[in-house]
Amino acid sequence: MAADDPRLGASLDEGARAMNVPLQPAQKQALLDYIALLQRWNRTYNLTAVRDPRQMLVQHIFDSLSVVQPLQAELRRHGREESAARVADIGSGAGLPGVVLAVMFPGWQVHCVDAVEKKMAFVRQAAGVLGLANLHAAHARVEALPVLNADVVVSRAFASLFDFAILAGRHVAADGCMLAMKGREPLDEIQALQETEWEVARVEPVSVPELNARRCLVWMNRRQGNL
Numbered sequence: 001m002a003a004d005d006p007r008l009g010a011s012l013d014e015g016a017r018a019m020n021v022p023l024q025p026a027q028k029q030a031l032l033d034y035i036a037l038l039q040r041w042n043r044t045y046n047l048t049a050v051r052d053p054r055q056m057l058v059q060h061i062f063d064s065l066s067v068v069q070p071l072q073a074e075l076r077r078h079g080r081e082e083s084a085a086r087v088a089d090i091g092s093g094a095g096l097p098g099v100v101l102a103v104m105f106p107g108w109q110v111h112c113v114d115a116v117e118k119k120m121a122f123v124r125q126a127a128g129v130l131g132l133a134n135l136h137a138a139h140a141r142v143e144a145l146p147v148l149n150a151d152v153v154v155s156r157a158f159a160s161l162f163d164f165a166i167l168a169g170r171h172v173a174a175d176g177c178m179l180a181m182k183g184r185e186p187l188d189e190i191q192a193l194q195e196t197e198w199e200v201a202r203v204e205p206v207s208v209p210e211l212n213a214r215r216c217l218v219w220m221n222r223r224q225g226n227l
């Protein structure tokens with residue numbers, strides 16, 4: 001299916017509805033434009049192994065959209081100013097989930113971080129083309145980056161929970177949290193976290209439309225009475 005095939009837009013509407021994510025026409029267009037950009041630049045930048053726009057929609061866009069509702073609920077639960085959150089996406093690659101979050105939450109500042117320059121160049125280009133002034137891209141190893149002070153530090157397909165906590169934990173603001181997007185509940189990884197200052201607050205199953213695979217969100221807070 002081509003990136004401008006109208007059936008892609010119809011599927012996006014359907015998927016967003018299934019996840020209870022309201023999608024404004026401009027947001028829908030931005031997500032479709034992002035798929036087109038991914039497809040156009042994939043060969044040059046080697047951004048993703050997924051080549052087909054239909055598969056990009058499911059594996060990248062729907063998967064990233066599946067954190068929208070849970071993120072909103074988490075910020076609300078902590079009484080944080082939901083309209084002005086600061087989010088960091090670590091090991092963001094082509095901008096997943098960061099670009100999708102920047103589209104869905106224009107009031108949030110979203111910082112994508114990746115060690116590969118060309119991927120961050122792509123995210124910067126996407127920010128320009130999609131008109132996302134709230135999307136930022138930092139080319140750096142996360143462990144060497146000045147502290148971001150984010151309300152939520154998120155990652156998808158980045159590292160084990162242990163490495164995520166050790167490498168990226170210092171970018172979380174005092175009352176913030178970490179969120180790892182995972183497949184099956186990673187019991188061994190959760191066990192290994194005991195040696196860090198982070199603990200699992202809860203594991204939230206999520207369902208991604210048309211994706212025949214398990215997904216869960218692992219929420220992590222700083223351990224009370226630190227190590």
Ligand SMILES: C[S@@+](CC[C@H](N)C(=O)[O-])C[C@H]1O[C@@H](n2cnc3c(N)ncnc32)[C@H](O)[C@@H]1O
Binds near residue numbers: 091096114142157
């Ligand atoms: C498997 S990709 C996942 C990309 C994206 N999050 C996704 O879900 O499509 C992992 C990314 O982490 C980046 N990465 C690995 N170690 C890193 C580090 N220490 N600091 C920053 N980025 C890192 C890699 O360059 C790569 O782009």
